[in-house]
Each structure stands twice: as structure tokens, then as C-alpha cells.
Amino acid sequence: MGLRLYNTLTRAVETFTPLDPAGRQVGLYCCGPTVYDYGHIGNFRTFVFADLVRRFLEYRGYTVRHVMNITDVEDKIIRRVAETGLTLAAYTGRYETAFFEDAQALNLLPPHHRPRATEHMGEIIALVERLLARDFAYQAADGSVYFSIDKYRAAGRPYGCLAKLNFDEMRVGERVKSDEYAKESVADFALWKARAPEDGAVFWPSPWGDGRPGWHIECSAMSMKLLGPSFDLHLGGEDLIFPHHEDEIAQSEGADLQGPGQPFVRHWLHGAHLLVEGRKMSKSLGNFYTLRDLLAKGFNGREIRYLLLSAHYRESFNFTIEGLQGARSALGRIDECLSKLEERAGAAPAAATEVDPALLERFAAALEDDLNISAAWAAVFDWIRDLNRRLAEGALTPTQATAALATWRRLDAVLALGGPTAAEAPAPMLALLEARQAARRAKDFARADAFRLELKSQGWLVEDTPKGPRLKRT
RNA sequence: GGCGGGGUAGCCAAGUGGUAAGGCAGGGGUCUGCAAAACCCUUAUGCGUCGGUUCGAUUCCGACCCUCGCCUCCA
Numbered sequence: 241m242g243l244r245l246y247n248t249l250t251r252a253v254e255t256f257t258p259l260d261p262a263g264r265q266v267g268l269y270c271c272g273p274t275v276y277d278y279g280h281i282g283n284f285r286t287f288v289f290a291d292l293v294r295r296f297l298e299y300r301g302y303t304v305r306h307v308m309n310i311t312d313v314e315d316k317i318i319r320r321v322a323e324t325g326l327t328l329a330a331y332t333g334r335y336e337t338a339f340f341e342d343a344q345a346l347n348l349l350p351p352h353h354r355p356r357a358t359e360h361m362g363e364i365i366a367l368v369e370r371l372l373a374r375d376f377a378y379q380a381a382d383g384s385v386y387f388s389i390d391k392y393r394a395a396g397r398p399y400g401c402l403a404k405l406n407f408d409e410m411r412v413g414e415r416v417k418s419d420e421y422a423k424e425s426v427a428d429f430a431l432w433k434a435r436a437p438e439d440g441a442v443f444w445p446s447p448w449g450d451g452r453p454g455w456h457i458e459c460s461a462m463s464m465k466l467l468g469p470s471f472d473l474h475l476g477g478e479d480l481i482f483p484h485h486e487d488e489i490a491q492s493e494g495a496d497l498q499g500p501g502q503p504f505v506r507h508w509l510h511g512a513h514l515l516v517e518g519r520k521m522s523k524s525l526g527n528f529y530t531l532r533d534l535l536a537k538g539f540n541g542r543e544i545r546y547l548l549l550s551a552h553y554r555e556s557f558n559f560t561i562e563g564l565q566g567a568r569s570a571l572g573r574i575d576e577c578l579s580k581l582e583e584r585a586g587a588a589p590a591a592a593t594e595v596d597p598a599l600l601e602r603f604a605a606a607l608e609d610d611l612n613i614s615a616a617w618a619a620v621f622d623w624i625r626d627l628n629r630r631l632a633e634g635a636l637t638p639t640q641a642t643a644a645l646a647t648w649r650r651l652d653a654v655l656a657l658g659g660p661t662a663a664e665a666p667a668p669m670l671a672l673l674e675a676r677q678a679a680r681r682a683k684d685f686a687r688a689d690a691f692r693l694e695l696k697s698q699g700w701l702v703e704d705t706p707k708g709p710r711l712k713r714t
Numbered sequence: 715g716g717c718g719g720g721g722u723a724g725c726c727a728a729g730u731g732g733u734a735a736g737g738c739a740g741g742g743g744u745c746u747g748c749a750a751a752a753c754c755c756u757u758a759u760g761c762g763u764c765g766g767u768u769c770g771a772u773u774c775c776g777a778c779c780c781u782c783g784c785c786u787c788c789a
Contacts, residue, residue, distance in 0.1 A: 251718085271789080279789090286789040315787070404717055405785075429786065455787045477789030478719090484787075512719075513783065520782080550737075551727065556719070556782065563726060566738035573737085576751060606728095614728040618736035625753085632745090632752055685747055692749080703750050712750085 243300060243608045246554060248481060248508040249402055253610050258302065258472050259506060265303050267471035268294060269463040269505075271480055272308035272354070275335035276317045278530040279342050281544070281559055282514045282521055286477045288548040289511040291348045293475060295654045296607050307466045308351040309459055310336055312358050313452055318442050328358070328442050342531040345541035346548075347656040353466050357458035361444045364453045364461045367495055368431045368446075376494040380422035383434030383449050389427045392490055399490055402508060403482035429487050430454035456487040460495075463488075464504075469497035474505040478512050515558045534564070542657050543567045549655065553611055575660035577624045578648060580631050581641045583707070588638035595647040599623045603651055620651065665711040669700050673709055676702065 243256040258266045270290040273279055279287075290308075297304050311317075312332040321331050336356075343350070357364070368385055371377040376392050379385050389399050399405075435443040435450040443450040463471065469492070476485065485508065492504040513520075516527040534544055547567040551557040599619060606615035627644055630636040636644075652658065665673070676691035692702045701712045 273789085274787095283789045289789095403785080427786075479784070479788050481718095482784065482786075487786085511789070513789070515782075547726090554719080555727085558726070560726085563738080566726070569739085570737050573751095580752085612728075614736070618728070621736055628752055629754095680747080683747075689748070701750065704746070704748095705751080 243297075244610055245507060245509060246610050248485075248510050249503075249505075251404075254507070256472075256507060259470060264301075265305065266297055266473065267305050267307075267467035268297070268473040268475070269307045269309075269459070269467060269471065270351070270474075271459060271476035271484070272310050272351075273335075273339050274311040274314050274316065275332045275339060276314065276320055277335060278532055279339050280521065281516065281529045281531060281534065281548075282477075284342065284346060284531055284544070285514050285548050285557070285559075286475070286511045287343065287348055288346060288545060289553040290475050291346075291656070292549065292553070292611060292613070292654070293473070293509065294349055295656060296611065299604070299650075299654050300608075305353075305467060306349070306351040307353040307355065307463060309462050310339075310354055310356045311455075311458065312336065312356045313442060314455065318439055321442060322438065322440050338532075345531065345535065346545045347541060347658070349656075355462040355466065357453060357462070360458065360462050360465070361446075361453070363465050364457050365432075365446050367457060367461045367464075367491065368448075370495045371431060371491065374494060374496065376490075377431055378424065379448050380424070382422035384422070384430050384451065385432040385448055385454075386423050386428040387431050387487065387491060387494070388424060389429075389490070390425055392494055397490070397494065400486060402486045402489060405482070405486070429456065429483060431457050431491070456484055457491060459484070460488050460492040460504075464492060464495075464497060469495075470499065470502040470504060470506070472505075473507050473509060475509045475511070478510040481508075481510055509553075511553045512556045515556055517560050518558055529559075537561070539564050539568070543571060546571055546657060549613060550617065552613060571657065574620075574624060574657070577628055577631075578645070578659050581627065581636075581645050581648075584631060584636055585638050585641035585645055588642040594643045595650055596623070596643065599647060600650060603654075607654070620655075623647075663713040665700060669695060669698060669711060672698075673702065673711060677709065 244253050245256050246252070247254045258264070260266070268290075270287070273283060294304050294306050310332075313328065317328070317332060321328050324331060340350070368377065371387065372379070372385065376395070377385055377387050378391075393399050431454045432446060432448055433451050433454055434448070435452070439452065443452055463474070474485070474488075489504050492498075498504060515521070516529060517525075519525050519527055521528050531541075531544065535541070543564055544567075547559065547563050548557075550563075550567070602619040603616050606612045606619060609615070627636070630640075648659070672691050672695050676688045676695070679685070679688035679691060695702055695711070696714070699714050701714050702709050703712055
């Protein structure tokens with residue numbers, strides 16, 4: 241039936257068709273991190289969502305070119321740079337590195353391109369010049385260059401299509417003091433910000449004097465450079481719909497680099513925000529978690545990934561520690577089944593690996609329906625139960641077990657949870673286990689249980705199976 | 715005020731004009747020396763409230779209540 245995705249631009253689920261005439265290549269841009277601090281769990285929900293989109297496209301056979309920008313110059317960053325006395329590069333480098341470490345913990349596929357704003361001043365300036373030349377921008381008295389929404393609209397160009405703005409009803413400028421800027425109109429946004437004293441050493445030369453890029457322009461410049469002036473998918477958090485993405489459209493289409501009838505972006509996808517412990521995440525409520533906070537609490541990346549992947553991307557999701565515990569149990573259920581499959585498969589010939597087409601179809605059909613991950617999970621867990629049943633009945637042949645494992649690997653190309661990490665028990669633990677076995681053989685169960693308790697206190701759980709006992713890390 | 719999401723079991727969360735997926739947690743059972751794991755059974759006569767349409771609505775329509783988000787630099 242083909243992949244169907246919700247498009248924020250049309251507010252409808254649409255069949256996804258790539259721009260590529262051959263239908264193979266897909267250009268995907270996702271707004272990346274502003275590297276001024278460690279990424280929080282809300283940021284990572286968006287990136288896990290983007291990773292799901294990418295992986296599922298690849299699963300469906302598309303060749304994805306994935307671009308994610310690094311915003312490494314921006315108000316908050318400049319403030320921090322001034323506070324810390326570090327150079328811009330030293331400051332942002334630290335958080336950029338941290339970001340990719342976190343991304344790796346969540347098993348996010350690295351984007352093919354990770355352009356930094358500070359390394360694209362040439363492209364940014366060229367784009368601003370082009371907008372000035374087309375009279376969609378102006379330099380104000382404060383030296384900054386702004387995009388003129390009035391001129392843009394006067395030229396018959398639509399503004400506000402993505403956010404569905406109603407200009408007559410909008411309370412423009414309520415949150416921004418209109419005298420703060422030299423803009424012609426409060427709704428105008430900065431393309432290039434003139435250097436201010438508090439910017440310190442953070443500025444670049446430009447035809448309009450020293451300064452730095454506005455917030456939105458980097459994404460337009462870098463996405464069009466790497467993916468072309470018109471590309472398939474642009475993702476981000478829902479808060480970016482306005483103004484960021486709306487302005488990106490205006491800038492990018494205002495530059496008129498697209499072919500006739502081609503939009504800047506064909507398909508806009510936005511991930512919903514997260515609630516944490518039922519409330520909007522905030523530092524004062526104590527429910528603000530960075531990825532690192534959660535790792536420090538003893539949860540691992542795959543547990544966090546699983547939880548973030550458990551709900552539909554367009555629904556706000558309540559992220560809780562209790563949910564993380566549940567994720568651990570659910571993953572344990574999957575791992576348990578996979579371990580048993582591996583045990584059963586033994587050295588069954590790899591040639592006999594046929595995947596389970598019914599499961600794969602159900603799984604893919606769910607995801608094709610606007611990434612209905614919940615339905616996909618239902619398919620996976622039904623399959624796990626069925627496998628467990630057959631395993632328990634001894635009805636699963638080694639060849640079938642091998643096939644099931646191959647099927648899991650196919651699914652896991654999308655889910656990216658990996659398999660169980662088979663921890664080898666150290667020799668002293670194995671000795672304790674053997675001592676317990678001896679006691680059991682002698683029917684000295686009190687002694688056997690004492691050994692089991694000892695093992696448990698060392699972090700190893702004993703499970704007696706028909707093939708003998710085995711140790712599992714707790 | 716404008717725009718847009720939500721309200722489904724203890725928790726998380728799918729879904730459909732024909733009688734409620736899946737996960738976690740709970741209860742009972744099978745298996746086990748006992749456990750663990752697994753399996754089986756069980757946990758919403760009900761899907762925010764009140765009306766309406768319909769043979770039939772949780773699903774469509776209307777009103778209302780509650781809740782969350784965006785409305786200029788926050789994923």
C-alpha cells in the first residue's frame with residue numbers, strides 16, 4: 241500500500257512519494273541540537289523519531305541522505321561563552337561531542353552530514369544576499385538584515401501556510417517588545433544580526449558589517465546545499481513549526497532556487513512533545529532529565545530508546561521512571577525469548593534461514609500507516625508469545641529457531657534494540673553454581689538455596705532449565 | 715482571542731459504524747524440590763459528560779467539561 245505519513249503542511253496523512261524520479265533516493269533533513277548544554281530527554285524523543293523514520297525508509301529499500309545541522313552559534317551559546325570565557329569552538333565542541341555520545345547510547349544512526357552553522361557562513365551570506373537582491377529583505381538602522389514578511393506577501397507569496405496563521409487574529413508581538421528591534425514590522429525576522437558588544441569575539445564579517453546569522457537561515461542554507469533546493473522530508477519537534485520552519489520556508493522559497501512548482505520541502509513531519517511524570521518538563525519541577533541523568537540512574541540507552549519508541553510520534557507522551565521500569569521488563573521478555581531461540585537454534589544451518597513473512601508484513605503494514613509503532617509492537621509481542629509457546633512445547637525445530645532469529649534481525653534493523661547481551665558469568669560464580677548443583681543432587685535443598693542466595697547477592701540469578709541451570713545477570 | 719493535540723482498564727498505549735490490540739503492573743493456575751522463566755486463565759458490559767443520527771456508536775454529528783501545546787529564537 242505504500243508509506244503514508246502525516247504532512248504538517250496539509251494536516252493530512254499523505255502517501256509518501258520521493259522527489260527522485262527513480263523513487264529510490266530520499267533527502268531527509270532533521271533540525272539538530274543547539275549545542276549549549278546536554279541534550280534532554282525531550283530533545284532525544286525527536287531524534288529517536290527521526291531515527292525511526294530513517295530506518296524504516298531504509299527498511300523499505302530507499303536510499304536515504306540524512307542531514308542534521310548543529311546549531312553552534314545562537315544567543316544562549318553566546319551568553320555561556322561569555323560566562324565561561326571559553327572560545328566558541330571549545331564551548332560548543334564539548335556539547336557536540338556529548339550529543340553524539342548520547343546519540344550512540346540510543347543507537348541512533350549517524351546522519352550522513354552534520355553541518356555546523358559556523359562552517360557555512362559563505363552559504364548563509366550568499367542566501368541573505370539573494371533575498372536582499374530580490375527585495376524580500378532589508379538592512380535596518382541597527383545594521384541587522386531582516387526578512388520582510390509584508391514585501392514577501394505583497395509579492396503574492398504565501399506566509400503562514402505551515403503554522404496556519406491567521407494574521408487578523410494573531411496577537412503579534414505580545415511577547416516581544418516591539419521597540420526592541422529596528423524592524424519595519426514586528427513579524428519580520430532576522431536573517432543576519434549585527435554585532436553587539438555582548439557578542440564578544442563571536443562575529444563574522446559580512447557585506448552588512450560584522451555579525452552573525454539569524455536563527456532560521458542556517459537550516460535553509462545548509463539543507464539546500466546538501467539536499468538541493470527542493471527535498472523530500474524535513475523533521476523536527478512540533479515547537480519548531482512556528483516560527484522556525486515557517487520562516488525557513490519563506491527564506492528558502494523566497495530565494496527562488498526551486499524549479500517551477502517545486503516546494504522547498506515536500507513533506508513536513510513534526511514530533512510531539514514529551515510530558516515528564518505527567519507535567520511539562522521543567523527544572524523547577526525536578527522532572528527535567530538529560531539523557532545522562534537517566535543513564536546515571538542506571539537505565540541504559542536501549543531501555544530509554546524502547547520507551548521513546550513505544551508511542552506514536554504525533555501524540556504527546558508521558559515519560560516516567562515507572563515507564564522506564566516497564567520498558568526494562570518488556571525488553572527482558574524479548575531478550576528471554578531471543579536467548580531461548582539462540583539456545584534452540586544451536587548450530588542450525590544458516591542456509592535454512594527463512595524469515596517469517598506474515599510477521600514482517602504485519603510489522604511493515606503498521607509502520608507504513610503513519611508509523612503506527614504501537615500496532616507494530618503488538619505484532620512483535622504476539623509473535624514472541626507464539627514463539628515462547630512453541631519453545632515450551634518443544635515444537636520449534638532448530639531450523640525454525642534460526643529463522644525466527646533472522647526475522648528478529650530484520651525487525652531490529654528498524655527497532656534497533658539489539659539482542660540480549662549474553663554476559664558470561666565469571667569463574668567464582670560458576671563454582672557457586674556447581675556447588676549448588678552438587679547440593680541439589682544430594683537433595684540438600686537448604687544448602688542449594690543458600691548458594692542461590694549467595695549468587696543473587698553477587699548479582700546473578702539462577703534459572704533451572706531442562707538443559708541445566710543457567711546464570712542471568714540481574 | 716486564534717490555531718492545533720488529547721481524554722480508552724491501576725499505569726502506558728493502539729483501534730474500529732457491528733460490540734475493545736499490545737506492553738507494564740495485579741490475581742489464579744500449569745511447570746519446578748522451591749524458585750526463575752515460560753505458558754494458560756483472569757483484570758474496561760466499557761472507551762470524559764449529556765444529547766442526536768443509526769438496526770447498531772467508543773468510533774459520525776452537536777453541546778459541554780477537563781487537559782496539553784503553539785501564537786517570534788523552546789525538540
